[in-house]
Each structure stands twice: as structure tokens, then as C-alpha cells.
Amino acid sequence: MRVVTLRINGDEREIAVRDHWTLLEALRYELGLTGSKQGCDKGDCGACTVLVDGEPTLACVTLAVLAEGREITTIEGLAPRHRASGGEGADPLQEAFDRCGALQCGFCQPGTLLSARALLDRTPRPDREAIRAALAGNLCRCTGYTQILEAIELAAGEAAGVEVPTPEWMADLRRAEGTSRP
Amino acid sequence: MSARDVHGVEPPWGDAFSVIGKPHRKVDGLAKATGQALYADDLSLPGMLHAKTLRSPHAHARIVSIDTSRAAALDGVHAVITGADLPTPYGVIPWTQDEHALALERVRFIGDEVAAVAAVDEETAEAALERIDVVYEPLHAFLDPHEAAERGEPAIHPERKKGNVSKHVELEFGNVEEALAEAEFVVEGDYFYHGTTHAPIEPHCALARYTADGLLTLWSSTQITHYVHRTLSAVLGLSPTRIRVVQPCLGGAFGGKSDPFSFELCAAKLAMITGRPVKLLWTREEVFYAHRGRHPMHMHYRAGADSDGRLRGVDARILIDGGAYSSFGLVTTYYSGQLLTGPYDFPAYRFDSTRVFTNKPPCGPKRGHGSVQPRFAFEVQLDELAQKVGLDPIEIRRGNFQGSDTSTVNGQRITSSGFAECLDAVEHASDWKARHGALPFGRGLGVAGSMYITGTNYPVYPNEMPQAGVQLKVDRSGLVTCFTGGNDIGQGSNSVVAYLVAEELGMDHRDVRVVAADTDLCPVDLGAYSSRVTFMVGNAAIDAARKLRRAIVGAVAEAWEVELERVRMIGGTVLDLGDAERALTTAEAFQLAEARLDTLGSTGSYNTPTLGGDYRGGTIGASPAYSFTAHVVEVAVDEETGRISVNDAWIAHDCGRALNPMLVAGQMEGSAYMGMAEALLEHHEVNRFGLHAGPSLLDYRIPTAVDTPELHALIVESLDPEGPYGAKEAGEGPLHPAIPAISNAVWDAVGIRLRHLPFTPAKVLAALSERTPRAAGSEV
């Protein structure tokens, strides 16, 4: 057991953790931040991805004690961060995931969203290949990734103020009438 | 309501839909995007204990003795249970209940559950497992289904008295031998499906609470709350009135959370013994052992056609490797034959399917239950037939299309069918005519088609009650709460219910709240399996909403002293068509109706019509509607490495009506991805001791964003006469053609026929080396 001070989503939190506890255990079981998910607990799925000093990091294979002194952002911190910088509602990426249908079961998405956020923070207009590469550590079993890619492209495009192509099913003439993105 | 009074495919008001058919957000989208959505493992209760399960290290063994005393004596351990504590057998199919929460006297695969411990934390529970002393007497383990089919001793389920055969079905329609003898061309071949698993990203988890007043509540990551409710009651010996089952947000299922499971029963039992809440969360490794994934199948097919490519007859012999338990296996065995009889017509058909037990993780229902494997075999064989006849692969499919409003050779009723449009759509989008057979060596296009059920016509336990029920409650604020037993497992069924109710009541769908999958609060629905929820819960929701609408419209018409026909609920208001000045908001109308009538609410239900062939098993495979799909995929085959890459997949799916096209496209893309993964990457297998070959998400290779091709979803709408506004299913059908389309594309690319899954580089290289130069294809 030792006492660590973690900076999470802008808050200083002092907690006692066992030496072998992972950051994921500290988040989920000590701090009540259950938004970070555990899909495998061994570094294979990416559901537990958080940002540590802005870098996507697997919380299930990071010791809690080693996160001390670092800036940690979890999925719960994205919307407040967006509002703190003058925005409204959730982070535009979160909104875009919802608007594009990317959230099926949603279990992979906290991790996927944080990987995507880190990508856009670094590269505001990534191409599809770069997006795929940035998500390579986040397994999604529901979506086939397409709507996730579309959501990231939408958020990036709107942030840059450029037109983003609509998905094929929407462009399909038979349903084009009156159909636009939510 | 029953399907006999049909809701119709028209909008309820005027000639356009206001909610339906548009890409609305989901009711729970932002909760999921922000991390606020609560899944089973996100829940905890004061004083909660943690449970762990001891599993068998033997593939097949008799349990000589279990001694739990050392475990029970460990500090922090609150209860230890074994099979003796939960001796009642169970299983999802009432006729094949061969499972126990914990093994009684025999373990049947490596990973079979033997004992469970509740302790103050997971570490203590794990330490206690180490101190449970079990003496096993190993038995011969069956790992090869052929051996299990031939040899009945030692029987894996001695009480079944049929050797190691789990189920055998043989059915013939028309005269197959005659038809094949008369056919101009006959193709015969062996095909093999290898076995894959669901691998939802959320591991299974349950939290149980047993309160002093004798009420048990179980929060579980299940896709069928109702069957868990029934099973808990039967195995725990508790009245179902003392049990509440709740499904929190669910992190993916795909069929893998359909069976009632040991973890649910053990968590409940341990909570009852200790009087404290108990959580049991599986590790990823345990999810692989529990499996219930797609059955390996050894398939022999013969198909014959006339000189113009018209199918004359199809003959199938299938050996199904069931693993250690029955699960849904009775249905799987029927489905392996019953679901092949569309979208093509053939006048003669026979299948002979045998499911055997083996000492491996039990198989069960995975997305496209029972029919993905035969579909793979048949659609590859159909391409071989096209080649023999000298027809374009799309043409042979078009030529054999059975049409709509017809019935199949095995007596199933087909209503709407947009299969021809599906073929047109993929042919056009892939530029098939210009490119098939014309791409440079190493690149190719392949096509395949399929049909799937929209719900099973009969529930797994026979009863006369509705398949789906919905209850609506009205609030004076203008809010409508919709209670449904349906399980939203990520497919978006709660959202679909909200859209339908909003459409009927002319409201904003965000003013419809959905409370689902809670047995205390919601009317029964049979759950999220066999692609039934949109169709059945959707119809029940429309039924309930129409009753409510009649009450409200009636009250308003009476207050206004006008004819009923003049009152319309539309766009968040209630209008008088005869007086443009007169209107109420929805909330005002609710208040008016409540004042005049009573506390407002309504119920609605859906039940299936009488369907199915008039023979034993003729009802299995019967569905109120069928969905249809066609795929074209483009592959590149690397001659040096043997690696197949899929570059593009065009998926055209007839979903009846796309209630929300964005969600339909998501189902199509997710299905196609999963099918592609089964063909190229995934393999659920055990080693020669029966030990799982790699129970992790690293070893079991599910595709990443980099591995997944460009997926093009092309929605086809055939407007089914009995679906909610014409909707059918979209979640399972679109998976089927993915696998054969890849095999067929590989033929186009390099001239080899891949008939054994998965299509690994080694198999491709072997086939390429045997291939006689260019033209003629060798066989794998």
C-alpha cells in the first residue's frame, strides 16, 4: 500500500493503492471513474486507453504509482476540458461519434475516443490511413470501424471548416431526400 | 396484436414520415460517448464481495472428490460452493437441459466450472481457488467430431443414451437422387468451417443482491433477461416473483450472451448464502472458455443444375462439432439445413445433419446462427456450378432467385424479398460487369448471396403468450415512457422503439424515454436473439402507441366536439384539421386526456402468425419475414506470401425498411467485418490436449482498424407487409455472404478454390503450388 497523488481530469486526487495496482484499477475501483473500460486486462484490446501527458496509454498495464505527477485525462474529462476551453456540450469528437452512429455497444469507445482525441490534437486533418493507424490499438467488435472513421473525419473536417463527404448509404439517391446528418 | 392485423408500411399520418427513415442519434449515444453509461462491471454495492470460479484442467474426467475446507478456512473467504449446492440441470432449450452451474460428477472440457468462491476481494477469492482440492479420474477426451460420431463410449453425457450424438436431423423435400440424376451438371465437394467465437469487448459480468426480505436482484450482461429469470428460478428453487433480472448497458454480445450462464447462477447463490452483494466478472480468458461460438462444420454438398443453370437439387451431409454441451444445439442442427432454402429455388433438397458432443468449449449461437457455415459451402459450390455451366456468377444467382410472396421447398413462407435489387446494387457499385474476370492476375471479384430469419416464429419454450410486450406511460410534462423487455445490446433497439412511438404519437423522439430489460418493470420480451427485436418489439410498440393515440385523439375530439378524423398528432402538437387556429401541444393534449379519461397508459404486444412446414421440425426456421443480402468483395492475393487482402466490400442488404438508415448501415458494416474476420483471421481451436490454443485478444486475432477493408453499405428496402412500417432485420443476415464471397473472389484472382476455412496464407500457398498453370483451378 502506498499513497499516491494523481492529477486526473484537472483534479488532484490522493489515494492509497496497493503497489501492484494498475492505473485502471485505481481509476475504476478507487476513484469511481468507471468510464475507462476493462476488456482484457492485459494490454490487448485498448478499451482502457487514457491519456497520460496527452499520449494514449493502456491503463491496464500501467502501474498506478508510475502515473504520479503525470497529467491524466480519462473519458470523463473530455467534455469538461472542451467546456473549459470555451466550448459547449460534449467534445465535438464525442458528438461526432454519436452523430455518425459509431456508438454501438459503446464499450470500446472511451478508449477509441481518447486515441482519436490524441490524434487530432497532434494532427488536425489526418487522412483515413493515419486514422486507421492511430486506432490500431483499439479493438471494436461492433462497428467494422467505418462509422468511427467517418466520425473522426467529420469532427476534423468541421473543426477545419471544410465540407465532409457523406457516407455512401446517405448519398444513395433513393434516400437522399431530406436526409442529412443529425 | 397478432401479425394477422398488420400495421402496414405507410406512415401513420399523412404521406411522409417525420422520424422514421432518418439518421437520428441513439437514445444512449452521448451516455456511451462520455463514459456515463453503466455496464455490469461499473456497478458496485456497499459490502460487495467478489467471486471467482475454479475450472477443470481436464478435457474429460470424473470428479472423485472435492474438498473445499482449506479454501473456506482462508481469511476473507465468505462462501465456497460446488455442484452439490446447485444440482438442478438447466439449459436454454427445455428438451436438452444438460448443464450444471458447477460440475456434479464430471467435467467435460478444459475450463468447465467446478467450484466458486466469494471473498472480500478478487485476490483472496483467487487464493481460495488454489486451496480447493479436487481429485479427478481422467477419461478419454473426444476432440475429433468424427470419432465422437462413431464411438459412444465413454459418453460425454451418459444420461442422454445416444452415444455422443447431440442431435440428428434428416429431412428430404422432393426427390433429390432423381433430381441430381437428371441434372445436366452436378458439383460435389467437401467444405469445412473451422469455429470462431464472439469476442465481445465487454467480458461477462453479474452482480447479485439478496435482501433480507428474500428478494434476489441480478444485474447481468445478458442478451436475454427473460431466460435468465426463468433459469434462476428453476435452479435456485426460488419463485420467479422473488427474482428481478436487470440488464445494464451491454458491451457487445453477438449471441455469446444468450445462454443462461454459470456465473449468473453462482453470483446469485453466493449472494443468497452470504447475504451480501456478490459480483462475478469473468476474465478475458474465461470468456474464451465459455465460448458458445460458431460450430465447426464438416460439410459435404452436391448440387445439380440444368444446362441453363437452373438448380435442380441440393444434397447436404453435415457433421457439427458441438463441444461439451447442448446449448442451442438442437436449433443449430435444424438451422444448418432449414435456412438454406432461399433466396434460390430448388425443387429438391435433402439435408442430413448430425451434431456431436466433444470435449471442447461448448458451441452455441453466433451472429447468423447455424446458417453461416452451410451458406459458405453452398455459395462456393454455386460458383463452381456457374463455372461448369459457363455462367457469370451473378447471373446464376439471378436466374435461380425465387422471388417474393412465395414459399420455399421446405415449406417456409417468404413475404417480401429484395434479393434481386441487392444483386443489382452490388453489381453496379463494384463495376462488376467491366471488372469481373478482367482484373490482372492476383486481383479478383467474388459474389455471394444469402437469406436470414427475422426472429424465430416459435419461442424456445412453447407457450401461447405474445413474443413481445410493450407498456407506455404518459407524463403530464409531455414525456412518454416506454417499458419493454427487449434487450438493447448495442444494436440500438431502445432507440428504434423510441423512434416508432414518437412517429405514432407525432412527437419528438427525445421526449420518449425507454426503460428496458428489467423483469420487475417491463413486460416480457423474449430477448435479443435470432434478429427478432426490431420486428417484434417494434410491432408491439406500434400497437401500444396506436391504442394510446386513439385514447388521446378521442378525448381531444370530444373536448373540441369534432369528428375523430379531424384530430391529428403531428410535429409535437395536436391539430384540428378543420380549424387551423386550434392546436394543443402534446403535453396539453396529455393533460386534457388525463383529466377526461383516467391515468394514461397503454399496452401492446406482438405474436407471430402460424407458420412453418407440416412435418416434424417444420416450425424451426419459420420466421415472419426473411432478410436478404448480396456481397461483392474485391481481393488481392499475394503469390509470394499467400496472403489474401480484402480491399473493398460492397454489401447490399434488404432490411425491409431502414427505420434509421445510419443504424442499419452500422449493422451491415459490423456484420461484413465479422464475416471477413472469420474467413481470414480468426480461429477458435484447442490443442491436442483440449486446451484452448490462445484465449486472449492477442492470440485470437480480431481485426483492427488497419485490417478492415473499405466497407460500402448499400441499403435495399423491400417494405415487408408485416414488419413495423415494413422493417425486417439487419444485424445478422449481412454477415453470411462475406465468407463465400472472399473464396469466390480468390478464384477470380488466382484460380484456386478455397473450401476449407480459415483461408490462411499456408493454404493459399499450398493451393497455388498445386495449381496447374493459369487456366484450370486446383482444389483445396
Ligand code: FES
Ligand atoms: S483492458 Fe487494457 S488493453 Fe484491454
Ligand code: FES
Ligand atoms: S462499439 Fe461495441 S466494441 Fe466498439
